[in-house]
Amino acid sequence: MKTKQERKPRIIFHVDMNSFYASVEMAKNPELKGKPLAICGNPEQRKGIIVTCSYEARKYGVKTTMPLWEAKRICPKLIVRRPNFDLYRKTSRQMFDLLREYTPMVEPVSIDEGYMDVTEQSIHPLQLAKIIQSRLLHDLDLPSSIGIAPNKFLAKTASNMKKPMGITLLRKREIPTKLWPLPIEQMHGIGMKTAEKLRTIGVFTIKDLAQANDIQLKSLLGINGIRLKERANGIDPRIVDPDSIYDYKSVGNSTTLREDTTSEEELLSTLRMLADKVSARLKNKSVFASSLSVMIRYHDWKTHTRSKKLENPTQNREEIFQEAKKLFTKHWTKKPVRLLGITGNELVDQGHAYKQLDLFSYEKDAEEEPLLQTLEQLKEKFGENAIQKGITGQKKDNLANTSFSKDFLLDSVKRERD
Structure with missing residues (x-):
């Protein structure tokens, strides 16, 4: 028989910051408040795509991913700012630190949103949400929306129902009428x-x-x-996991070309650059990719993604480039390309990565065997982590050069440990 504690329904918050980048800029410069503001990747070049915008700009029809020229056409008074990622990271850490004052069960899912499990809090959920929302606005000058529900999915759904500055409670019994x-x-x-x-x-x-x-x-x-x-049907068993910031499901990089191109030389050069970046990030996270995908976005914005399973998990830049090149040349339609991306998927930790010896790799592996034996002897004498071939450190301590969606979270954890 289940105890009363086990039967206790969960109370999950989804805290979603409203127009985060734009709101941070307004908090820094109050003169921007109440004005149509857009954060744009690169106003001077083709990469001038709207990253986010204020609600005042949205009233004119400006929206995320819209080209800057189009945004300015429909909103001539639009104020444009370049992204200040250092400031956004710092503010995000402050935001999550504030949330952790109410419960340690905080799971960041991106730079501007996260889940909280407040089941054990004695205060009424609606009152607690009002307190948190008020503090985010008073302490950080940032608006937010909060969804309250018995699971993650419903909480996320609820937070989207009223923006900006909304607090929405979504119960399972309300699913037939509200959802x-x-x-x-x-x-x-x-x-x-x-x-x-x-x-x-x-x-x-x-x-x-x-x-x-x-x-x-x-x-x-x-x-x-x-x-x-x-x-x-309102069923979502996922728990709020504060440690999920260490989980890497994929590692990828993409780039928008300066102009649409059919130049194979330029496209392959771009792929090599992306392969180098993906390789560096895989090594930095101490993980190997078991499969690879290549994304091709054409001049008409049609996007094709093609993937393949690798014979052996890898983090080697040349291997990543060669596999990406095969995928690209096989599926490229020869139409002008606007954007390219490479992503390593099905990641495995270094300690669990393996290599299948075959006719082509056996000779190379045999040549490295004396070196591998020496490394093993050193590890036996000085410890498992004394020497790591091509690896900078263990995953949970490897906090530099991570992706923008993760590094600010890991920095926060590192500060807590220090």
Whole structure:
């Protein structure tokens, strides 16, 4: 028989900062408040894409990923600022430090949003949410929206229901009235392509998904189809995990070219640059990629991603480049390319990475065997971590040069340890 504690329903907050980059800029410079403001990657070049914008700018139709020239056309008074990533990281750390004052069960999921498990808090959830929202605004001058629900999915859904400065409580019993009538593309976790696929089997609303046939869903979307159906029914067993910032599901880099091009030399040179970056980040995180994907975005914004399983996990830049080159040359349609990306997937820790010896790699491995034996002898004498070939350190202590979506989180953890 379950105890009362085990039966206690969870209370999960999803805290989502409103227009985070723009809000941080306004907090730094109050003269920007109330004005249409956009943060843009590179105003002088083709990479002038809107990263985020204030709600005042959104009233004119300005939105994320919009080209700067178009944003200025529909909003002539638009104020443009370059991103200040150091400032955003610092502010994000302050934001998460504030959240941890109320519970250690805080899971950052990006620079501007995170989950909190406040089940054990004695104060009423609505009152606690008001306190947190008020402190974020008073202490950091940052607006936020907070979703309150019994699980992560519903909390995330709730936080999106009212922006900016919203607090929304979403109970499971409210799913049929608040969630099911919505179009399927408005459900968190479903993009436009997935929505298009679902419509082919008669799924147009979240209610349709909640009542869809399991066999059809699995055939169409794999196991993710069943998972999405569970979410549509308010089922989400995921816990709030403060340690999830150490989990790396993939490592990738992409870049927008200065101009659309069909130059194979330029495209391959760009791929090599991306392979170098991905390799460096894999080594920095002490992980190996077991599969690789290449993303090609054409001049008309149509995007194709192609992947392949690698024979052996790798973090070697030349191996990454060669595999990426094969994928690219096989699937490139010769149309002008706007953006290229490489991502290493199915990551494994260095300690669990293995290499399959075959006819082609055996000779090279044999040549390295004396060196490997020497390394093992040194490890036996001085410890497992005395020498690491090509690795900078263990994952949880390896905090430099990480991706922008993770490094500010890891810095925060490092400060706590220090």
